[in-house]
Amino acid sequence: MKLKINARTSEYIAKGFIWGAAMSVMIVLVAIIVYILVKGLPVINFSFLTTNPYNMGRSGGIASTIVGTIYITVVAIIIAVPFGIGTAFYLAEYTQENIITRIIRFSAESLAGIPSIIYGLFGYIFFVMYMGMGWSILAGGLTLAFMILPTIIRTSEEAIRAVPHIYREVSFSLGGTKWQTIIKTVFPSAIQGIVNGIILSIGRCIAETAAVIFTAGSVLSMPGSLFDSTRTMAVHFYILASEGISMDNAYGTAALLIIIIFLINVIVNALVNRFISKSK
Amino acid sequence: MKKFKENLSGRIFLLFALSSISALALITVFIVVRGIPIISDVGIMDFVFGMNWAPTEGEYGIFPMIVGTVAVSLGAGLIGVPIGLCCSIFLSEFAPPFITTVFRPAIQLLAGIPSVVYGFWGLIFIVPLIRDYLGGPGLSILAASIILAIMILPTVVSISEVSLLALPRQYKEGALALGLTHWQTIRCVMLPAAKSGIVAAVILGIGRAIGETMAVIMIVGNAVAMPESILDPVRTLTTNIGIEMGYATGIHQEALFATGIILFVVIMILNATAQYITRKKSG
Numbered sequence: 398m399k400l401k402i403n404a405r406t407s408e409y410i411a412k413g414f415i416w417g418a419a420m421s422v423m424i425v426l427v428a429i430i431v432y433i434l435v436k437g438l439p440v441i442n443f444s445f446l447t448t449n450p451y452n453m454g455r456s457g458g459i460a461s462t463i464v465g466t467i468y469i470t471v472v473a474i475i476i477a478v479p480f481g482i483g484t485a486f487y488l489a490e491y492t493q494e495n496i497i498t499r500i501i502r503f504s505a506e507s508l509a510g511i512p513s514i515i516y517g518l519f520g521y522i523f524f525v526m527y528m529g530m531g532w533s534i535l536a537g538g539l540t541l542a543f544m545i546l547p548t549i550i551r552t553s554e555e556a557i558r559a560v561p562h563i564y565r566e567v568s569f570s571l572g573g574t575k576w577q578t579i580i581k582t583v584f585p586s587a588i589q590g591i592v593n594g595i596i597l598s599i600g601r602c603i604a605e606t607a608a609v610i611f612t613a614g615s616v617l618s619m620p621g622s623l624f625d626s627t628r629t630m631a632v633h634f635y636i637l638a639s640e641g642i643s644m645d646n647a648y649g650t651a652a653l654l655i656i657i658i659f660l661i662n663v664i665v666n667a668l669v670n671r672f673i674s675k676s677k
Numbered sequence: 678m679k680k681f682k683e684n685l686s687g688r689i690f691l692l693f694a695l696s697s698i699s700a701l702a703l704i705t706v707f708i709v710v711r712g713i714p715i716i717s718d719v720g721i722m723d724f725v726f727g728m729n730w731a732p733t734e735g736e737y738g739i740f741p742m743i744v745g746t747v748a749v750s751l752g753a754g755l756i757g758v759p760i761g762l763c764c765s766i767f768l769s770e771f772a773p774p775f776i777t778t779v780f781r782p783a784i785q786l787l788a789g790i791p792s793v794v795y796g797f798w799g800l801i802f803i804v805p806l807i808r809d810y811l812g813g814p815g816l817s818i819l820a821a822s823i824i825l826a827i828m829i830l831p832t833v834v835s836i837s838e839v840s841l842l843a844l845p846r847q848y849k850e851g852a853l854a855l856g857l858t859h860w861q862t863i864r865c866v867m868l869p870a871a872k873s874g875i876v877a878a879v880i881l882g883i884g885r886a887i888g889e890t891m892a893v894i895m896i897v898g899n900a901v902a903m904p905e906s907i908l909d910p911v912r913t914l915t916t917n918i919g920i921e922m923g924y925a926t927g928i929h930q931e932a933l934f935a936t937g938i939i940l941f942v943v944i945m946i947l948n949a950t951a952q953y954i955t956r957k958k959s960g
Binding site for chain 2: 404405407408411412414415416417418419421422423425426428429430432433479480482483484486487488490491497500501503504505506507508510511512513514515516517518519521522523527543546547550574575576579600601603604605606607610611631634635638639647651654655658659661662663665666
């Protein structure tokens with residue numbers, strides 16, 4: 398260093414910067430959440446949650462968007478979970494590191510980095526057009542299933558690898574086959590971590606906008622079947638806010654989204670902490 | 678029967694495991710097939726370096742959007758990376774335990790907040806601030822950079838924190854034993870040793886910034902023009918798709934998929950680089 402600063406002074410300056418940065422991030426987070434909640438909470442009441450939107454969302458509640466969000470999330474989870482867990486078991490239990498696992502890992506990690514708008518484009522051209530599903534819950538859910546697949550693979554594989562090796566050895570020594578060992582020993586021990594990944598993925602589905610707006614559409618009425626178009630809460634919020642249709646209802650929807658995401662984070666953290674304290 | 682079940686289960690797991698490969702292949706094929714015709718019609722150079730985007734007049738040049746994307750994500754990196762690094766050093770070195778238990782979930786929560794909410798918050802807070810104090814329309818490169826800087830924090834913080842925590846304890850203990858201060862230890866020993874993880878964190882963070890759509894649509898102004906300052910509105914590759922996909926048909930829609938191809942290629946290169954860096958270190 399050319400510039401001579403006393404080691405103690407630079408220590409203070411660096412510490413100050415680091416604390417400052419960390420605290421300002423906290424302040425920004427709190428500012429975002431508090432602002433949305435202060436504006437949105439007064440809007441949320443029983444009828445807001447249970448009546449359908451009228452007049453493009455200017456009046457009425459958001460019931461149909463809640464139902465649409467749930468449908469799409471359920472479809473995505475049902476499709477992605479078996480594939481994700483299956484992949485994780487294959488990577489962790491059935492094979493050594495070789496060219497196939499390397500390609501699988503590369504694909505999964507690349508999928509995790511692909512922007513949601515690309516998923517939206519893909520879902521539109523593949524599910525909506527090519528498969529002829531039209532703008533529908535099914536097309537939206539399947540698109541999201543592609544999007545959350547890498548999250549489920551990664552969290553499940555970590556959970557499976559965290560199961561102590563001795564469990565498997567005991568099961569094998571009792572004459573258990575590989576399949577029996579996986580189903581009766583490894584899976585139950587890893588289930589908490591796997592559930593974690595699933596809950597995180599639910600959060601991603603609920604928060605997603607770009608990938609669903611081009612695949613599920615933005616029809617406001619209550620969806621009757623998987624082939625109906627629907628509007629999720631995040632899309633509803635985007636349309637209300639960006640077109641200035643109803644700021645009150647926009648804030649209400651955003652507040653509900655924030656509350657759900659917050660609860661999901663609390664649940665995941667509680668599960669992780671329980672997991673850590675149990676394994677100690 | 679048992680033997681059969683054993684073999685079958687292995688096969689089924691392999692089949693599941695091929696899903697991520699097929700997903701990536703499907704995405705690549707369908708986006709490329711839909712977007713390639715227009716690129717070959719217009720010519721790759723004219724498409725990428727064309728200055729005019731006027732789908733109604735058959736002009737498809739995305740260079741201003743590439744500049745917009747670069748400007749916005751560089752800005753996000755310049756603001757977000759130092760702050761993110763500070764946060765990860767804070768978490769791994771300085772934070773007292775009771776703060777860590779709040780701070781780490783808080784960073785996770787940042788990752789969970791819907792991008793539309795960030796965009797909206799930026800529109801309400803950041804855009805008016807810029808308009809009133811710095812001039813210009815407020816909807817600008819700067820506004821998008823600030824919001825994206827917040828959005829990439831979870832990526833930057835979590836990956837660089839992991840690589841800092843993964844360092845052998847002897848590095849730190851050795852440095853401290855030689856009489857270095859805590860900060861000197863971090864700057865001269867720990868950060869260089871964790872360099873590859875941090876570089877990967879930065880690359881993935883920038884990748885997130887490049888790929889973000891909804892938040893950026895709401896605050897970047899979306900004007901198709903070459904920006905002259907960071908207070909000018911721009912359009913990015915993602916917002917070009919996001920805005921026009923709603924009504925585009927025919928060749929216009931193909932041009933949006935072609936925009937997607939460019940975006941996809943850039944992201945895949947960044948991903949592969951980040952994976953290569955982390956793997957080289959661990960392997």
